[in-house]
Amino acid sequence: MPDLEEIRSRFKNDHFATDAAGIVIDSAEPGKAVCSLILEERHMNENHVPMGGAIFTLADIAFAVAANGYSERKTISQHASITFLAPAKGGRLIAEASCLRGGRTTALYRVDVRDELDTYVAHATVNGYVIGT
Numbered sequence: 687m688p689d690l691e692e693i694r695s696r697f698k699n700d701h702f703a704t705d706a707a708g709i710v711i712d713s714a715e716p717g718k719a720v721c722s723l724i725l726e727e728r729h730m731n732e733n734h735v736p737m738g739g740a741i742f743t744l745a746d747i748a749f750a751v752a753a754n755g756y757s758e759r760k761t762i763s764q765h766a767s768i769t770f771l772a773p774a775k776g777g778r779l780i781a782e783a784s785c786l787r788g789g790r791t792t793a794l795y796r797v798d799v800r801d802e803l804d805t806y807v808a809h810a811t812v813n814g815y816v817i818g819t
Contacts, residue, residue: 690714693755703747707740711751717785719751725777735773736807742768745797745810748783752795753814761793764815770808776801783812791816 688696693714703709707729712720721744723729729740745768753761783797793814799807 687756693751697747697751697755700747700750703743707743709744709747711747712780714751714755716756717752717788719748719755719783721748721751721781721783723779725774725779733773736779738768738770741770741779741799741808742766742810744779744781745783745799745808746812748781748797749795749810749812749814752783752785753793760817761814762817763812764792765813766810767812768808768810771806773805774801774807775805776803778802779807789816 694711697711698704707723709721709723712722723744725736729736731737746763746766779799779801781797781799783795785793786796787794795812795814797810797812801807
């Protein structure tokens with residue numbers, strides 16, 4: 687089973703999430719992951735709150751790590767839905783992804799995004815499609 691550094695190394699190739707957005711993988715275990723993002727000016731929209739795309743990217747990479755970090759199978763997003771609940775009040779966003787149902791060809795994941803002050807910023811569901819090994 688890979689350790690956290692091996693998982694981080696593998697996902698460093700997700701350049702948009704890691705390089706452009708600055709997302710970090712904080713923890714991972716089979717079917718679960720926690721990723722975070724220190725908010726910077728580049729993540730803000732005109733209203734000076736985090737851009738929806740930055741929040742979605744964080745949720746998406748948390749799903750990817752939860753679905754693929756400990757699996758020989760490759761799972762990709764088939765459908766994703768996100769509901770933005772409140773603007774972040776803190777300076778760090780944390781996404782927690784967990785598998786609700788993992789099947790032979792499809793999976794369902796839940797991703798909750800909060801800030802470090804526990805503001806519930808967004809809720810996402812992601813249907814994954816298993817494309818094989």
